[in-house]
Amino acid sequence: MLFTLIAFALAIGLLVTIHELGHYWVARRCGVYIERFSIGFGKVLFKRTDKNGCEWALSALPLGGYVMMRSNVPADAPEMLKNTAFEYKTLRQRAAITVAGPLANLLLAVVLYALIGVIGSQEPAAVLGQPTAQSIADYAGLEAGDRVIAVDDTAVLSWPQLRWQLLDRLHTGGEVRLSTQSKYGNQAEHVLQLPATSLDPDGPDPLVATGLTIATPTPFVRETVPNSAAFRAGLLPEDRLLAINGVEIQSAQAFVETIKPLADQTIQLNIERQGQPLVLPVTIDTHLDDQGHAVGRIGIMLGARFEMVNVRYGPIASVQQGLSRTADTFWLSLKMIGRMVTGQVSVKNISGPVSIADYAGQSARIGLTAYIHFLALISISIGLLNLLPIPMLDGGHLLYYAVEAITGRPVSDAVKLIAQRIGLGILAALTMLAFFNDFSRLIN
Incomplete structure (x- = not known):
């Protein structure tokens, strides 16, 4: 719990500070x-004033922060003082200052x-399991x-990338082209x-409903039992188990079930050891x-792991990927908000601080x-949320x-006051809905 709270506080503190x-x-x-520029809210724990007169403060509650600009300068104040107040700036300047916070979050994403692209990440390969009979994937010949x-001509390197490319289309429906390479090398x-499909977090996985599933993880040897059949045959830890008597092993459970009726029999076991095929x-x-x-029984402790790929790009390609992923995530999130408003997407997709802390x-x-992936996604969410035309937000x-x-x-103060009340009501309703969804997930 403490680890989760620290990870959550660090994320929110960083992202709001950047904003x-x-x-x-x-x-x-x-x-x-x-x-004043404050990191956190509440009681000030530490402060320092710079040469420009700005007080930099660290406050007790590290869940956010704020910038206090000079404002409410009287109309009869000296011109020099007016020139340093927010409300006396030009329309373009005020708009630029306001939009800079959300744009900072998007730039951070x-x-x-891009950082993830440079350092690389290990992700499950986009290798398919057996499609469900008479499913969409089965009819497509996968x-x-x-x-x-x-x-649709967009390169895919891993299973998460495949899911991402299909996410929007799974909701809207339509024709999708998958380019594949078989295990024999044929394209x-x-x-x-x-x-x-309705995207409901409590409903079935829409990707699985199409018959598209990730390949079953390949079984491998974790450890051999001394003086067992496996030990005598020379099996070693990390050996991948491929086939028995030429029949491909589909899963760890399938391997166990195949071995059970073969007591006292000698089998030809196809394995892969350090990338080299062997038959024992x-x-x-x-x-x-x-x-x-x-x-x-042959006397091994079984493990299973997915085939992994290292998704990594060069510096320029990483920046391009960063721009593309941020733009795609922002646009998809905006469309999902619109679909929630029209009732096409369940409002159960809205998450509150409890779920975010858990993630x-x-x-x-x-x-x-x-964790960096999580930070990027939440940073985009903060940027998008603050750009929504709701009073009290940017x-x-x-x-x-x-x-x-x-x-x-300018919009009159009376209109702004009414709009702020409406905005406060909208934000309060969204907050209550988010908490309701959070606690519903916990209960369920």
Whole structure:
């Protein structure tokens, strides 16, 4: 629990600080006087005033931060003082300062995705398992062992990339072309006719519903039992188990079930050791099970792992991937919000701080790359949320400025007050919904 809370606080603290730094940086360049930049809220634990008069503070509650700009300067104040106040800046300057926070979050996501591309990440290969009979994948002619190399001419390197490319199409439906390479090296194209699917986090996986599943992880030897059949045959830890008497092994469980009726028989076991294929003769031992029946055992502790690929790009390609992934995620998230409004997507997809904290802890436990992925996704979410035209958010202020640009005069304080109440009501409702979804997931 403590680890999860630390991972969550670190993520939110970093992302909100970057957001506020965006506002700060542009405000300074527009000549706005910054009174305080606080990392966190509440009681100030440490503060320092720089040469420009800005107080940099570290506060007790590290879940965010804020920038306090000079404002509410009287109309009869000296011109020099007015020139340093936010409300006396031009429309373009005020809009630039406002939009800088969300853009900083989006830029951070580009940097994080690019960083992942440079350092590389180990991801499951986009190798398919056996399609469900009479499923969409089955009708398209896909087979177990097919490796997906492209979706509609977009290259795919891993299973997560395949899921990402299909996510939007799984909801809208339509025709999708998969380019594949069989386990024998033959390349082919398959056309999937996907029906429109409701994306409900409590419902079945829409990808599995099409018959597309990841290949069963390959069984391997974790450890051999001393003086067992495997030990005598020369099996070693990390040997991959490929086939018995020429019949491919589909899973660890299938291997166990195949061995059971072969007591006292000698089999030809195909394995892979350090990338090299080998065939070992193994004479299976006989053991009595709990019912006293003779069953075959060879004496190994089995493991299973997915085929992994190292997804890595050069510096330029990593930046391109960062830009593309950020833009795609932003656009897809925006479309999902629109579909929630129209009822096409379940509002159960909205997550609150409890779920986000849980994801923060899980991703941090998996490793640095997974945590960076999480940071990039949440950074995009913060940027998008703040651009929504809801009063009290950056997007609400941008809406005021748009009205001002059209009408030639600022939105009145009375209208802003009414809009703020509406915005507060919307945000309160969304917060309650998010918490409800969070606790529903915990209960279920």
